[in-house]
Amino acid sequence: MLSSYFRSNLIANPILRRAFSTTPIKPSESAPTISAVFRNITKDRTKEVPVETSVEYLKSDAYKQTYGGKPVWVLYRRNHKGSIPPRRTRRTCIRQGQISTGNPCPICRDEYLVLNETNIELLNQFICPHTQVVLDTSKTGLCRKSHQQLLVAIDRARDKGLITFDVPFRKYNYSEYK
Known part of the structure; x- marks a missing residue:
């Protein structure tokens, strides 16, 4: 009963x-x-956050309290089955305007982190300071969609001259071309 x-x-x-x-x-x-x-419903990601808000967020106390002055990807660890991580990260964390995974990547989980060429502080976190190479997804934990947006934003920032990068000096023997 x-x-x-x-x-x-x-x-x-x-x-x-x-x-x-x-x-x-x-x-x-x-x-x-x-x-x-x-x-x-709190996983809704349909509203667009302006880039100016994202830049202000990176300078705010809330950002410093959340990430502790470290890059956004340092504290992230992706859940995966078994002891060996998958070769490729997931395709995307956001499907149909909502977070579809339990552990989204560092960019998708924080709606105030906007990948744009004018958001230099955020882009510099994903560039190696020694080699000027963009860090791989296996190190940062970004999904493939966010990583592609990151690459496009970094290329645009380099084209506009917002991010400095070293161009290797090549010495040519001009006598061979006479």
Whole structure:
């Protein structure tokens, strides 16, 4: 026999009533679906954050408290099955305007981090200070979509002269071309 507490909750919750009922429920009955109950709406990423807001966020106390003055990817560790990480990172963290994974990449998890060529402080975190090479996804943990956006933003910033980079000096023997 069901306890009175469970019976009252069973009648009040339409999802449980569907699961434990022996009689069919009419389709016209307005009850929330399971996906609407269990899906977290706070993972919404449809609104666009301006680049100016992202630049201000990188200078704010909230950013310093969250990341502790380190690059955004340092504290990130991706969950994966087994002891050996996969060769490639996931394709994307955001599908249909919502975060679709339990552990999104460092750029996708923080909506105020916007990859743009004018956001120099954020772009410099993903460039090696010694070799001026963009860090790999295996080190940063970015999804492939965010990494591609990062590469485009860094190339645009270099083209505009916002990020300095070294061009190797090549010595030519011009006597060979006479």
